[in-house]
Amino acid sequence: MSDPISALLLGILEGLTEFLPVSSTGHLLIAQRWLGARSDFFNIVIQAGAILAITLVFRQRLWSLATGLGQRDNRDYVLKLGAAFLVTALVGLPVRLAGWQLPETVTPVAWALLIGGVWMLVAERLAERLPDRDTVTWKVAIGVGLAQVVAGVFPGTSRSAAAIFLAMLLGLSRRAAATEFVFLVGIPTMFAASAYAFLELARDGQLGDQAWGDVGLAFAAAVVTGFVVVKWLLGYIKHHRFTGFAVYRLALGAALLLFLPAGN
Template sequence: MIDLFKALLLGIIEGITEFLPISSTGHLLIAERWLGHRSDLFNIGIQAGAILAVVFIYRQRLWDLLAGFGKPSNRDYALKLGVAFGITAVLGVLVKKLGFELPDQVTPIAWALILGGVWMVVAEYFAGKRAQALGERSDISWTVAVLVGVAQVVAGVFPGTSRSAATIFVALLAGTTNRAAATEFAFLVGIPTMFAATAYELLDVVKSGQAVHEDWAAFSVAFIASAITAFIAVKWLLNYIQSHRFTAFAIYRVAVGVALLLLVPAGS
């Protein structure tokens, strides 16, 4: 029962942090130090639970893209989603083949949170300047699509960076000055990305025989908790960005990063 409660907490943490620009991976790695280490399948699987929330929220948009694929604007948008995902998939597999593993120390995560927070403030400033120069632009260019794909991989390599923050701000800086449009594209690209990552990890676990050791009850509890809390968090965020900047998230990141460096100075 205690283990299920810990899995529930991890699922809630994942659901809240996956799409808020504060880094879900960084928070999970830190939380695991008190709630127990989990398998890669568990961590990636509950991210897929959070993605389900986005699928539900954007279900009409996804259906319009699918049903109206013959329409040039829909086809163009869908192809750009495909390009962004393709770049992420290729580079992601390459990173995996090179043997990259997430750090098990707090210090690099803390610095990623701090530097990411500073970068968000700087990026928001320049994104605002770009918006003034270009005006309100909701279109997604091929440059934006490519850079968003690369940003997803960078966020995966450096826990604490935040996939949502990296992709949203890359889109804003590259010319999509409308926050809602940039956020929508970033979130929609995350759907095939996280589902593919989960499938890849699941296949690897099944091949290696580790699946028999997975605690599927805890996995299920965390998966459902992640999906529910992510739905609430995304709905809140989409409303929040209509009238607020991302500054509060940047301050939070810096505060958490500094606190971690002070409380865990050895990074152990």
């Protein structure tokens, strides 16, 4: 397969999976086994494309929050977004500085997909028994921050799945409200993570010799695909449960364990 086509497919895959509760990191790791490994810079750029996509989706909400800080509800919501981001940074940065690296084998991804699928089924069932609430509490904000760290450490976990369902169990039981809060927290979190990784690559002199055409094509694909997927998901969850995504995770995790050699 030619490099531009594989780059396009990887960009589309990033846009498809970054915000669905199925793990973009895990899918990219698996896909690059067949489509060819890409540089860390390439992976950072396509993730930035997905971040740009969700920023565009929530542009009106973000503008409303930014211009409405004089209103108590908006100010409280922004403070809780900041708290969730701060928890992620304070806990996640020491983990990164300690030299933690994501595993590059498929087996941990497969197990994370399986465990995450079970977690989604159980968590949604439990959350449905709670009162229907759409108010973000400080407990929810801190929980979302911690969930993002867990997802960053274990590929295949899915940042959105871990954070959305923990938020629902901690009291933000309405799916749409939990999803919006997690997605909004994800914007500064992912921008910061991408910027940090970019600076690491620049420090180590790894930004040269890039196939810029492939990088640009993949970035554009991630933006367009991510925008469409997030718009679709926000409408879907208003009337549907997350069960389909959980079943997909279980099926994919089982297939990887059954049909791929251990550790490959």
